[in-house]
Amino acid sequence: MFNTFIWDFDGTLFDTYPMIVQGYVLALKDYGIKSSKEEVYRILKEHSSAAIAEKYRLDFTELSKKAKKHEKKVAYVPKSFAGTQDVLQKIVANNKKNMILTHRLSASTQKLLESEQLADLVTEIVGPENNFARKPDPEALNYLLDKYTLDPETTVMIGDRALDVDAGKNAGVQTLFFDNENLLTDIQADYRVTSIPAIKEFI
Incomplete structure (x- = not known):
């Protein structure tokens, strides 16, 4: 077909979502923002990672870099x-x-x-x-x-x-x-x- x-x-x-979500939760924590895994996951699924930055009025590039650094430390193998x-x-x-x-x-x-x-x-x-x-x-x-x-x-x-x-x-x-x-x-x-x-x- x-x-x-x-x-x-x-x-x-x-x-890979368990790893990605945890990365963003920890990255947001760096900014002093407390967010749940459930909330981050829903934003990612319904929209995108850029929408997380938009929601919390953060620079997307900076937030994304922080999230990826945290992601590498997460004890989860996709x-x-x-x-x-x-x-x-x-x-x-x-x-x-x-x-x-x-x-x-x-x-x-x-x-x-x-x-x-x-x-x-x-x-x-x-x-x-x-x-x-x-x-x-x-x-x-x-x-x-x-x-x-x-x-x-x-x-x-x-x-x-x-x-x-x-x-x-x-x-x-x-x-x-x-x-x-x-x-x-x-x-x-x-x-x-x-x-x-x-x-x-x-x-």
Whole structure:
């Protein structure tokens, strides 16, 4: 059905949120701001990390740097969601491509992929060091569409947040919302799944 699968990383391929949330909670604490994990998580899922900075009137770049420093100290090892390896392998076995579009640094993303022998299944990782506008801006997706001469009709953007879906829509590709918690019910994606294995039907 689709030939190119462009994945978000955090919360879509890997369950990294416990680490990310704790990083932001500790970063906010540096500013003397007390926030719960539940509150930070909801803001991240419904909006983005930039929305956390906006809520507390902080500089996003500075807050993000602090959060990432704390994140590295958190005693949590992220794992891929159940079925991830199988789905990525099936895509490659069918001569189709996996790509990643993430707000996480590519080196960090690569390291996590390598920890589960998944790196060779991904054609390209586009991260913040590419200096494209952040999702939901379509700039990074347009770069991939142009570089690989992708057909928007057979290219799908997969993510767990509205900004992933909106980025896909803004780039004119198909969109698939990974809704493993039934937390966000108003996401207007073309398709919706509640587990990674369910994505097999789109290969």
